């Protein structure tokens with residue numbers, strides 16, 4: 508006989524005669540029905556899969572009753588619906604069964620077999636509707652999550668653009684007066700003998716002005732839009748030169764530097780100054796993360812960006828303090844810094860991120876607190892002429 512219903516029902520009853528009767532009735536209604544006369548046998552059937560519904564006799568022989576069997580079924584994580592078929596159960600037992608998750612119950616009355624297929628249909632339909640609803644809800648959750656992520660990216664981009672404009676205007680306003688102050692101080696200092704009581708104070712003013720000039724130059728760098736001078740650049744050479752610049756800083760901090768250039772790294776078409784800026788920021792951050800000394804490893808190798816785009820990957824790894832997951836969320840936001848006041852502007856990584864994205868590359872971070880941090884910059888060998896503008900990408904752990 509061809510089954511009119513695609514579902515398979517497992518009848519669990521220790522009375523083989525009763526079980527066969529139920530089986531026949533269900534088969535006549537178009538179901539596939541199989542029989543198990545002990546709890547173990549029934550569990551074996553369920554484990555073998557393909558069972559959509561269980562008809563469970565309340566009083567199985569042996570030590571367990573239907574509810575104990577049901578608990579075993581749930582304990583193994585099986586989620587098929589169960590209908591309790593009972594000749595004896597009192598109200599309290601039925602309530603207990605329904606609370607435990609049994610879908611329905613049927614009394615073995617005189618004509619119960621007539622109701623059996625209908626009861627099965629009802630429960631199976633109920634379960635199908637519930638599963639569809641759960642799937643729809645899961646879909647909705649995924650969509651909501653996607654929407655939330657997109658909104659956050661847009662918000663970040665808007666904020667970045669806003670900060671960029673603000674930074675540019677402030678920096679331009681500050682640049683000229685700062686240059687004047689700097690020059691004047693230098694002049695006054697040159698004319699002041701070093702044993703003059705005012706000399707120390709003037710020196711402090713000069714240092715502070717220099718720090719302000721540094722901040723302004725960072726702001727200007729950050730707000731500069733578009734690529735300026737693109738040329739063919741040897742990344743390994745740029746890294747070596749940038750390391751030379753920071754050598755004093757590294758030695759002072761007892762940071763050992765190891766450079767590994769994998770042979771066959773192609774030259775890049777990039778803005779050389781911008782690239783140096785990225786490396787300088789990453790090296791400075793790494794050194795700052797290792798106040799008690801450590802190892803800075805730079806690794807350069809050929810790589811690929813999504814879509815098979817030929818690229819070069821630069822990994823900058825330190826053995827420093829590491830970045831907490833909470834810090835990771837804000838890492839590349841402008842003005843996010845954990846350094847003491849006056850030490851960091853919090854623009855270093857925001858600048859890196861902007862430069863890397865302008866070159867259509869990616870910037871990734873991997874960090875373990877107390878172990879160290881690896882920053883990976885992947886840059887395409889040639890800029891893609893079809894892609895324009897800033898690509899938005901939140902900081903992502905590797």
Ligand SMILES: Nc1ncnc2c1ncn2[C@@H]1O[C@H](COP(=O)(O)OP(=O)(O)OP(=O)(O)O)[C@@H](O)[C@H]1O
Nearest residue numbers: 792793796829844845846851852853854855856880
């Ligand atoms: N290699 C690293 N190890 C641990 N923390 C890091 C590392 N790189 C960056 N950070 C964290 O990220 C923060 C932001 O870095 P970012 O370079 O943007 O700003 P900054 O170094 O604080 O200031 P600036 O670079 O503008 O002088 C740092 O203050 C630090 O907390």
Ligand SMILES: [Mg+2]
Nearest residue numbers: 788792855856
């Ligand atoms: Mg920095």
